[in-house]
Amino acid sequence: MSHPTAHPDGADRGCLRLVLAVPFTLLTLLAAWFCWTAVTIRPSGGWDADAYRGIEVACLVTMVLAGAVILLGLLPSVRRAMGWPWVAPAAVLVVVAAVRWATGT
Template sequence: MSHPVPQHPDDADRGCLRVVLAVPLVLLTLPAAYACWLALTIRPGYPGDEDAYRGIETGCLAAVFFAGLAALLWLLPPVRRVLRWPWIVPAALLLAVAVVRWVTVPQ
């Protein structure tokens, strides 16, 4: 007969803590996704369309900012203990896409 393993008292609070910590992470990832989408969908009307290029760069900057804040939040040890690495994957991918798009914008 196996005996139940006693659970640590903090394990019951981790579910609630996960929700509390996931909210700001998701709220930072959503504007990063929107800004990245804007940067990817803006197309210049002609080769010297400075307004379109400026819009692409602004979208990339906003995506890098919000995704970077999400990554910095996740790097805090208490957050990393509760929210494992799959939680930061979307923000990290958005950050990488925004940086690649920003670098490939013609000057």
């Protein structure tokens, strides 16, 4: 006999999804802002070390923040509640930041 307050399997996923949506959304938005910053920085020339350093830092922060979303999404309980569509934007941001960091121009 089940407990009277027990929920059927998956009935409380809505609450868990709502709670997990906060860090997913905040981390993804922060990563998107840093990625946008990295993409919009334009060095004045080969001598502009500060701009290149800014690109590197913005790309690194993007990859760390988006990587946290991806790692969080890899947890089985989180993956069941949230699904891959919540992780996909972070994965795209990692790719964009990696390409920007690699090209550096």
